[in-house]
Amino acid sequence: MAAPALMGAAPARAADGSATGLRQHMRAVLAAELADRDAAQALTPLLHDVGFDWHPETVPVADCDFVLAFGFGNRPPAGGGDPAKVRYEPGPVNEELADTVAKVRAGRNVPVYAQWEIARFLTSKYGMSDVTSIEPLIAPDGTITYLSTDGVAAQVAEARKGAPGGAGTACVIGFRDHHKRCVQTTRDRGLKAYAPRGFDMPHTYDPESGQPWTRRRDLYLVNDMLAQWSALRSKLIADAFPNG
Incomplete structure (x- = not known):
């Protein structure tokens, strides 16, 4: 069985490799998947924080x-x-x-x-x-x-x-x-x-x-x-x- 991320057609790649570009891409894909732009707007920063940001703030x-x-x-x-x-x-x-x-x-x-x-x-x-x-x-x-x-x-x-x-x-x-x-x-x-x-x-x-x-x-x-x-x-x- 294929992994969920590999099933179906792959979405277009993000416009750039930056965190901002990734969030924009995530928001667009999620909005289409959920048919709900407001939910995608609310969820994207949470998904990015939990899944893509692994470095704590330093001093x-x-x-x-x-x-x-x-x-x-x-x-x-x-x-x-x-x-x-x-x-x-x-x-x-x-x-x-x-x-x-x-x-x-x-x-x-x-x-x-x-x-x-x-x-x-x-x-x-x-x-x-x-x-x-x-x-x-x-x-x-x-x-x-x-x-x-x-x-x-x-x-x-x-x-x-x-x-x-x-x-x-x-x-x-x-x-x-x-x-x-x-x-x-x-x-x-x-x-x-x-x-x-x-x-x-x-x-x-x-x-x-x-x-x-x-x-x-x-x-x-x-x-x-x-x-x-x-x-x-x-x-x-x-x-x-x-x-x-």
Whole structure:
């Protein structure tokens, strides 16, 4: 069976390769497909943002007050056991993320909030101080619940409430294809957040990750777009019907 994008006659190419040209082309094709120019006008910027824009806004590291690092993937427990109660291993991708944090921190000595998979490397490999590890939730029976991207952002937002001078601006570290959503989710939790300008994020996928959706880029991008659409759906409904 042909992929949906290849079925039927291909539409004419966009007039130019710019983002503006792409949006114009998308709007024209969608308007024809839906027979609804107003709907196409409303949907095009959303489709472009979720599907075609993968780079978060940046600022110089000097403008940031703290570092916030989000984990990506993991490895199954080395010693085996019940995966619901035995913590997963951080894995190589999170070590690369810790390396990136160390590079950023070298030029800006500020507090670091890091998902536990990254925090382990920051302390064991770098001996880094002023690191707050964002840990998974452990129930009384030992069951482990790993935090989502939003769960991590929520904990850091709560921790920064009492910071001297206010919450400040977050310098967000994340896996390349996860990075934009990390920044946006942090902002959704009420914090100022940007990517550090001039720093490349890790981008090599781990085929042995314990999370299947983080093993291959094509699978992860679908997963990330789903998460973006879910957050956007909630915002749009709340904006359209604030009273329910």
